[in-house]
Amino acid sequence: MGKLTIGCFASLVGSMSLDFAVKLAGTAMEKGHKVDLWVSGNGTMLSIKGQRAFKDYSFLEGPLKELMAKGLNVTACEACAEARGYHKENTMEGFKRHSMDWYLASTFDADRVLHIGGE
Amino acid sequence: MATTKLGFIVQRPGYKSENPKLAITHAIASQSVEVYLNEGDVVTADIAFIGDGVLNCKKDQKAMDLYKLTSTETHIKMSLLLDLNVLVCKEDLDRFGLTENDIVIDAEEFGAEVTVKVVPFTDITKMMEEVNHLLFF
Numbered sequence: 001m002g003k004l005t006i007g008c009f010a011s012l013v014g015s016m017s018l019d020f021a022v023k024l025a026g027t028a029m030e031k032g033h034k035v036d037l038w039v040s041g042n043g044t045m046l047s048i049k050g051q052r053a054f055k056d057y058s059f060l061e062g063p064l065k066e067l068m069a070k071g072l073n074v075t076a077c078e079a080c081a082e083a084r085g086y087h088k089e090n091t092m093e094g095f096k097r098h099s100m101d102w103y104l105a106s107t108f109d110a111d112r113v114l115h116i117g118g119e
Numbered sequence: 120m121a122t123t124k125l126g127f128i129v130q131r132p133g134y135k136s137e138n139p140k141l142a143i144t145h146a147i148a149s150q151s152v153e154v155y156l157n158e159g160d161v162v163t164a165d166i167a168f169i170g171d172g173v174l175n176c177k178k179d180q181k182a183m184d185l186y187k188l189t190s191t192e193t194h195i196k197m198s199l200l201l202d203l204n205v206l207v208c209k210e211d212l213d214r215f216g217l218t219e220n221d222i223v224i225d226a227e228e229f230g231a232e233v234t235v236k237v238v239p240f241t242d243i244t245k246m247m248e249e250v251n252h253l254l255f256f
């Protein structure tokens with residue numbers, strides 16, 4: 001089985017790219033692959049806990065927690081999060097925060113890197 | 120000991136979105152990635168500005184004066200200081216009527232020894248073929 005590193009820079013609300021990234025991560029894990037998910041820029045919105053589910057907006061806290069419980073390794077860019085006022089105390093449990101070199105390190109032994117830019 | 124090569128391709132103009140700056144800051148992060156890796160393993164980063172992305176390279180940017188932000192120009196200069204390979208597509212510069220005189224080429228004031236390379240797109244394609252992973256911004 002392989003390792004997939006996904007980097008996503010799109011926001012939770014206002015774009016479907018994060019929805020796609022999380023869905024892809026889940027599908028890859030179902031097939032037995034290891035997945036690292038990095039969010040940076042507006043993508044760090046994904047890390048915030050207490051997201052409320054509405055039918056008209058993307059809601060990923062639920063599916064993300066399920067995937068994290070199954071071993072999804074998900075990390076937010078700490079500087080990007082802090083710049084947006086997303087502090088550690090507002091971060092979902094299990095969601096890591098690191099500097100950008102974490103993403104590059106994840107690519108080191110990745111079989112595939114899928115980089116999904118921001119808006 | 121192993122090397123993973125990354126190619127950062129910047130296609131969007133500066134300041135309209137965060138993407139170009141994030142491309143450069145992520146590329147710069149290649150300089151500190153070793154803390155996560157085994158000794159001797161490295162990740163390298165090449166940056167190429169193509170299409171509208173070449174506009175990021177305009178010199179004399181006033182981002183600090185106008186927005187109190189570090190300019191993309193300064194980030195490019197930091198990349199040079201860290202010896203990153205920075206390529207700019209010549210055909211796309213031509214398309215905007217820009218020449219090497221209009222863009223940031225060196226960072227001598229920071230002590231950088233490498234310079235921005237204005238190259239034909241075929242050279243950028245070659246770089247893209249040589250890297251392990253491509254990241255489009």
